[in-house]
Every structure is written in C-alpha cells, then in structure tokens.
Amino acid sequence: MSTVPVDAKSDMRPQSVSIAPGPPDGKPGKKGFFTDTTLCIGCKACEVACKQWNQLPDDGFNFTGMSYDNTVALGASTWRHVAFIERPVPLSTQDAGAFSWLMSSDVCKHCARAGCLESCPTGAIVRTEFDSVYVQPDVCNGCGYCVMACPFGVIDRREEDGRAWKCTLCYDRLKENMTPACAKHCPTESIQFGDLDELQQRARERVTHLHDAGMSEAYLYGVDAANQPGTEGLNAFFLLLDKPEVYNLPPDPVVPTHHGADAWKSMAKAALGLAAVAIGAVLFTPRKGLHQ
C-alpha cells in the first residue's frame, strides 16, 4: 500500500490518500469505494460532506419515520444516502437479544459496465481517467433515459433543473489528488477510497477476518465481475451482513444492454413481418380494389 500523503497536514488516514503516485505509466488508474457496512455508525457525515462539498441543494427537511433515515434514497441531489435497518434478529456475534441495527452508506456504484452510460444518447455520460462514471452537466439534455437504465435506481433527473445528476466520485477532488469528500469525512473508515485492486484485496481480507471472528454472515457485494456478472463488477462495492434487498440493493443487477440482443432480434422479426405484410397487402390488392 502506498502511503504518500498529499495533504499530510489534514489527512491522518493512510488508506485514504493512496491516490497520489498512481501506476508508473502516468495514468491515475481505477479508483473506487469500499463501503464496509460493519463499521458504519449512521452518523451521516458522508451525506453532509457530500452536500457541502458539491454544494447540492437541500431535499426538503422531512420526517420519514424510517428509523433515522431522512433522505430515503439516492437522487439527483442526494449522492450519498445512509440506510437504517432495524431487525428483530441479532447478528451472529451478538448476544443482546433479538435485535440488530444495520447501517449502510449507499452511493453510485460506478459500474464496470454502466447502464446509464451505455444508454445516454448524447454522450453526456462518460468514463473518466479514474474509471468513474461522470455526467457532464453542460451536455446533458435531460432526456431521462438513464433514469430507467440504472439497475440500482441511482441516477435521477431533477425536476427544477431538467438534467440528470449523480455522484461524480468527486471528480474535481480526484483531479487535485484529494480523497472524495464522503470518504474523507467518514470517522470509522466505513467508506474507504483508493485504488480498486487494493480495495478489493483489503475487502477480501476483511471478510476472512470477520468470518474468523465469528461473523459468518459477512459477504462482499459487487466486488468484481465474478461476484456480479450482470454489471461486470462495481467500482464502489460493499460488505454486507444481510440479503442485498434488506439494504434496497438488487440481488442480481444486470446492465440493460446485457439482454439487449433479444430485443434487437425481436425488432428485426417485427420489421421483416411489417415489410412482408405491407408488400403482401399491395400485391394482394387487385387493380380496382375489392370494395368499389
């Protein structure tokens, strides 16, 4: 693990600053998040840091009744969302009665194969040099197609703005060799930022460690293409303790173009049939018609 702090004065957490040197070819390499939900304490510092750094407008100040969750879901102006799950079952390492509390900070997954990017008709959604998926606000014309193409329900169009928005993996900070705001502010290192291969290795070690410690339910969600073939892996992946549905994550997300060939084949059949019917109708019709 490279530990050259760029911003040594303020950043005391080595794994969050591994971005600096990058691979020798000069490219910054793949960056991502590893969100370890066993460490999340639900403080929402990530939500606040994201809002503040990116200067996103508020979502209204609502009471939802859903435990401590008041942002409900990711959206056009909510790029980090902390889910709170109160369960009537204990974790395998707990003996405190039939209750456990799961918290998880959700974010855009920056999929290796991204539905939003593939569906974008204007080329507004691009893959950056950090392998993140970025919406260019000066290009987006607000067609809304990406909203339906995201298998995680992340990207959304803001009504007042007319354009689609989502997490940028703090593209502006990455360009300055800084850690994304959410990871920087996470007090428990539940959100870890860094080089993707290094995060994957660390996550696997973490799961082994948790299993050894008796927390047998820990597993990784979307860590690589083998783990989640439908998206070919997530650049922002998770360590979870219950079914993905519990965290409002799809159990087997698939990028829409994955099964696109079926629809195109059906369209070819439809077009051929349409042509055949049109030509057939014309050929079948006698010169004077049938009804005159």
Next chain:
Amino acid sequence: MSEAASVARYIDPTIGTLEGEGAQQRALKPEEHVNREASRVWTELPEPSEDEPTYYNRPVLKESVWTWDIPAYYYLGGAAGAALTLGAATQLRPGHDLDQFVRHCHWVGIIGSTAGAGLLIHDLGRPSRFLNMMRVFRPTSPMNLGSWVLAWAAPTAITAGLWVRRGGALGYISESAGYASGAIGLTLATYTGVLVSNTAVPLYIEARRIMPVLFGASALASAAALLDMVHEGDAGCTITHIAGAVGRVGELVAGKALEAQVSRVPRVGRPLKEGVSGALWLSSKLLTVASLAVSFWPGKVKQKRRMAAGLATAGSLALRFAVHYAGKASARDPRATFELQRNRV
C-alpha cells in the same frame, strides 16, 4: 456567482464561492415549491426479517420521468413509420393509379414524425439542447439510434413527394427517397419496442422478446386507421383494409404473448392486470376487438370504415399508454425487481 445558485444551499454568495460539482443544479426557493410532495411517513413496525425483505417497501428503481409526451410519440412515430412502409410498398406497383394513396402515406409519415419529434423535444429536461442527440453515434443506446432514424424520416418522405412522375435524375432521386423512407419507416415503427426493453424496468425486461413485435403491429394498425380517415375511393382502401386487419390481429396476438411472457414471474406481470395501466391494457384489447368487429360486420353500414378506424386509433393509443404506465408501476414495485432477479436461473 449568481444569487440563483445559492438557493436552497444556505451559502451567502458574497462570502462563499459556488463552484462545486452540483452548484449549477437549479433549485427553487422553498416558497416557490407549489406541489412539493411531502414524503409519506412510515408508520408500520420495523419489518421482520422475513424471506422476502424490502427496504420499507420503497422502490429500488427510479420511476421513469417521462410524461404523456412519450406514449403519444410511440403512437405517432409508429403510425408515421408504418405509413411510410405502406407508401414504399405501394410504390412497388407498376402504374400511377395509386399515386394519391402514396402521397397520403407520405403525409401521414411527414406529419407523424415531425409532431412526434416535437413531443420528444417537449419532454426533454433541457429542450434547447435537443441537437445534442446527434452529438454522438452510440449503438448501445436505442434512443440515440432512434434519434438518427427519426431525423431522416420526414426529409426522405418530403423528397419522395417532390418530383413524382418526373423522368431523369430528379425522378430517380424521388423514387429512391420513397424506398429509403420505407426502410426508415420500418425502423421507426419498431425501434421503440427496443427502447423500452433496454431498461432496468422488470416488466420491460421480461417483455423484451415480444415488445418490438407488439409495437410494430400496433404501428401498422394505427397507420391503416389514420389512412382510412383521410383516403377514399380507390384500391388504396383495400390495402389499408388488409394492413389494418393484420395489424389489429397482430396487436391482439402479440399482446397475449406479452402477457404470458411477463406473467412467468407473477409480480412482474401485475401492472397489466391492476391499476391505471391494467385498465388501459384491457380497454386497448376491447377497443381493438370492437374495431375488428365493425370492420368485418357483414353488409353495408354507413361510416363503417371511419368507425372502425376511430376504434382502432383509440385501441392503439390505449395500448401505448398502458405500456407507459405499466413500466412506471413496475419500477415502483421493489418486489417485482427482487422476485425477477431471485427467479433468474
């Protein structure tokens, strides 16, 4: 930085700079929100960790942001495409006795595709940027490909009508444009089926093998019905009669096949049976059956053709709106997504 950017951000623009990634995101002042929906408060007990959990029954996907413009476009663009196809097919016939019919086909194609493009632009979040659709050529995006096809529909149809029956190079150009518009029409009438299938919406995913066929059949029925309303008196009526009948029967058969496909996972098929989308789906079937019955009613009935055409048009419109609202309902239902993915082999 403008004062507008500081709205809902609680930043004094005279002190703080607004240069964040989201700083340009337009927001309204709280008092300007006329209809901001207060979120529904969750009042149930924490959900027991059952076999099929959800997150407070909240949707896992985002519902489409498209409004009525889009299903109206499915209808208009489809009708325009199928009309251009009928026009090109009629052009294959020797002689000029059906020139008037071909012209009517081209007019339906020109007006339908132009009005359809208007609807698409109206539905954009930033309508002034509609030309960005042609910034790239992206085969993974049916919407991008569709924009390219749509852009060529009216120009080819107009060119086809410019120099009809002229000899020489100009006549040749018009004739070729006529056939080109037919090929474009085929694509225009069917690509919207791929457009909806290429999404994360469970109902559309399950319907992907039949949706383009359904949309194609519906397009043919719509085009024939529109031509029945504007065209009279020659063999063209027989062409629309045959095409319309095949289109409407195709609509019913493909609709039935689609129902069977999406109902393999019961939860996924639900929006076609319940709610607004279910009602529209049922009325579409009834209207189409009624239209066929009127068409083939024995004996001479006054205005029979027009009546059948009206019913067929209503049926096709109901079908497109049913598909639109069923997709929204499907995206809203987290269990549809979860059950589909858990059932995947």
